[in-house]
Amino acid sequence: MNTLSTIRTAGRATSRRTLSGRVSSLRAPRTATIYQIFRSASTVAAEGQPNITKPKESAKKEVRFTADSYPEIKRDSRFAELTADDVKHFQSICPILSSETGNSEDELNAFNIDWMRKYRGQARLVLKPKNTEDISKILKYCNERKLAVVPQGGNTGLVGGGVPVFDEIVISMNALNNIRSFDPVSGILVADAGVILETADSHLRKHGHIFPLDLGAKGSCHIGGNVATNAGGLRLLRYGSLHGTVLGVEAVLPDGTILDDLSLLRKNNTGYDLKQLFIGSEGTIGIITAISVLCPQMPKAQNVAFFAVESFDKVQKTFVKAKQQLSEILSAFELMDAGTQSLVAKVTGKKRPLESQTPFYVLIETSGSNPEHDSEKLSTLLEDLMESGDVTDGTLAESETQARELWGWREGIPEVLGHGGGVYKYDVSIPLAEFYTLVEDTRAHLASQGLLKSESNPDGVVIDVVGYGHMGDSNLHLNIPVSQYDKRIEKALEPFVYIWIQKRRGSISAEHGLGVAKSEFVGYSRAETELGVMRMLKKLFDPNGIMNPYKYIKA
Amino acid sequence: MNTLSTIRTAGRATSRRTLSGRVSSLRAPRTATIYQIFRSASTVAAEGQPNITKPKESAKKEVRFTADSYPEIKRDSRFAELTADDVKHFQSICPILSSETGNSEDELNAFNIDWMRKYRGQARLVLKPKNTEDISKILKYCNERKLAVVPQGGNTGLVGGGVPVFDEIVISMNALNNIRSFDPVSGILVADAGVILETADSHLRKHGHIFPLDLGAKGSCHIGGNVATNAGGLRLLRYGSLHGTVLGVEAVLPDGTILDDLSLLRKNNTGYDLKQLFIGSEGTIGIITAISVLCPQMPKAQNVAFFAVESFDKVQKTFVKAKQQLSEILSAFELMDAGTQSLVAKVTGKKRPLESQTPFYVLIETSGSNPEHDSEKLSTLLEDLMESGDVTDGTLAESETQARELWGWREGIPEVLGHGGGVYKYDVSIPLAEFYTLVEDTRAHLASQGLLKSESNPDGVVIDVVGYGHMGDSNLHLNIPVSQYDKRIEKALEPFVYIWIQKRRGSISAEHGLGVAKSEFVGYSRAETELGVMRMLKKLFDPNGIMNPYKYIKA
Incomplete structure (x- = not known):
């Protein structure tokens, strides 16, 4: 059956179709060009935003203080309150922004509020050191005075780690840019x-x-x-x-x-x-x-392929073959389930890259030093996957535009997920054997709670449970699009998801860190002995606790 | 001139010679086989043995106690002396070797003396735990009793880190082998x-x-x-x-x-x-x-090439081109200078792989997933290098045997270096721009001290100053073959070599660690602030100092 599947070239659905399983003629052109795949910062970065954020709508609203969202976090009384003398001292070191020196709340908000507009601190002072020595002077003074600080980079974090919770002084790194x-x-x-x-x-x-x-x-x-x-x-x-x-x-x-x-x-x-x-x-x-x-050499060639796959077992087989045959040039192996692809198709109205409707889709990217060699390896893999029936259907990008279009079906996911009302999001690591089981188990769990919308339960608030992510890194994005945020869903999801991950020795935060958002759940991914050593280390380096308090591993 | 150079295939010096610069016909066969290059454990491991060891001769002699070689190291009086009760307690945990229970000195020497026979401890007890829990019980007891310990793996270290200095208890890891x-x-x-x-x-x-x-x-x-x-x-x-x-x-x-x-x-x-x-x-x-x-995929193909190069500047150009063109398949870039190759030729009597006599030779290895593609990339590189004149001469292995022969000119170096009497050895990291300058500067320095043998100084005890190593990793082996060990040479070399490395922010121990041998010189590669933090960490994890004392970063 699979040998009769169609292989198409992205964007040319009607041409180059084979029904005989002969795929060798469908190789990407030997003179594949160097692709520079430009990604939309907002969509990709948003992919891991924690739980219930919806930046586009909330951007219009006043942002809640983190201290109000997390009432259990109290200001640490060990820390001093900022005085006018402190401000004067810092002015002697570097440029500052301060309510004491006439800066507006809006000016300070650029540093107090994170880019998702989910977290909001109450800093009254932002320092803009120009070099390492400035920072040394600042920290020495803060440490002696017991003034808490938050180092801030580009403010693109996803867990509230880069903005203050209370009145911590923001140390902006913007001016150290050589x-x-x-x-x-x-x-x-x-x-x-x-x-x-x-x-x-x-x-x-x-x-x-x-x-x-x-x-x-x-x-x-x-x-x-x-x-x-x-x-x-x-x-x-x-x-x-x-x-x-x-x-x-x-x-x-x-x-x-x-x-x-x-x-x-x-x-x-x-x-x-x-x-x-x-x-x-x-x-x-x-x-x-x-x-x-x-820093590695810039790859001379990048290729992108997109496959339809009938089961997670076959996804795993495809992954193993991709590693074996593409080996040193494999640069991405991304998984998308049917739910995500239906949503992207529905919201964007775009024609799907493959006609086959399968439970899973896989995007493979190669980055190598020889365009001909890379295309040949990828085509050989494609033949193998088709002949073995591991994939049902597949397509190879033949241009940068096509490559970008294929990536769009992966990178467009975060943006479309909230269109039904809202979305609960988790960014986790799970050993590959059970990589997708979390999605299935969460779906079954929400159905058993009467929350999942279905023919027999048309009023369910949970629209779907979907999964996608960097399978090559064991990094899954579990997403639960909902028609409205609802305490019942939150109760059903947590600690259910965390306990599930803990049992598999997974990570509750694969790449976005702990910050404020995940700090309280770290025990699901770390044993008490590990946390004990981490606390000892924190105390060793920062005995006064002034560095980015209320986050990460708490005392 | 370079376009007239010869390109030969290893082991077939008279055939396949081209004098016209046409090298494309000399590609390695398309059906390159998988090479498994077997290396001699003794030669490779010996390559970094510290300073003046000559295992083969010294093996016959009694090994000096480390405590005698390093009289400045004193037994730490904080540590308890082993009692019969202690031994009895350990017997209840795991198998042991002990002078108290009738084991001979020879049996204990297998754990007290390192494989180079340079270091010798005085342990009277060796523990052979079977699992993690055994080790937990052992350390808990030792920590409470303040009994010092040395963990010992395969005892193949090169800096005396895996054997005791005084009476530390050896914890052998041999039985944890699942x-x-x-x-x-x-x-x-x-x-x-x-x-x-x-x-x-x-x-x-x-x-x-x-x-x-x-x-x-x-x-x-x-x-x-x-x-x-x-x-x-x-x-x-x-x-x-x-x-x-x-x-x-x-x-x-x-x-x-x-x-x-x-x-x-x-x-x-x-x-x-x-x-x-x-x-x-x-x-x-x-x-x-x-x-x-x-663990990475097993490479399906390995290729080896060997080049003659006229200057270190051209070696650097060759390295950049190899990285650019071989990119993801480049698995070794080894440098050998003329001195090392003359020695190998002289001692082994083998025919050199290349006729050209140049100051430098380079061995390049590729490991990839497609033999044809890899051979093609390597051949293209070879053409480029020949045409640009970056290399003077070159050869590609066409079989596993030939590949092994070419590796022999690199891996045979450590063994031949001591044939003149002895050799002083350093294993260091240096930023690439000055990678080989250390060899030249050391040679000039020893010559200025009247120690280097030459026509005008036939009685010089230093035979030569040579360099070779993992250039791809910035890791140089500086070697000084001598006709006899001499305090004057040691004085001329140290701290000269360490100061030279310190000025370039290099490392005095690239891969072999500190152990006993390099512990006292760590200040040449680490600032006092770094060492201060390291000492704090050591104290945090091991407040009683029982873990592998007298080595590494000292208090």
């Missing part, structure tokens, strides 16, 4: 923490390299913030995590000490690898002021 | 720390995968020891460091707490990445009892 050096021989970039990811990447592309990380928010996020939150993004499958690619950090400790571990070396076995503690520490043990990072 | 699981879909292996690297790799190869690390000592070293020492090895250029590939560790803290961070996830942003502290900690903050690691 690219210090790039060596095209070694591929090592050294740059200030406040350099915007896209700026760093553009600089590298001029020298035939790329940053080893790609994110929807690349136009705004800072590379220092990326490292501080251990951002995962779109290239992790190919280039690995920042724990492997970051070679060094320069950081200021809470007491003002400048820790200079800005190594230019791939190998350096001389003591504990301190920089690793800062990667993913979310500003709780110090402020990263610069990084050195190993 | 492969717990391997998932061919995700490529994740979970295994006990005491599994031998080659055993793990063989297990993975049965499932089409490989361990992301390869070492000369693979037949003896433990994967737990590899992680504890952050081993680099032969695959780092391609698969990255263990900081990126190790997904989780299970470790026992000095107080007996079992830290279970044995994650199966590529993404998990829920708190400080504790496992990273254990990677490269050399047994000083706890004992790694198991690891989970992401």
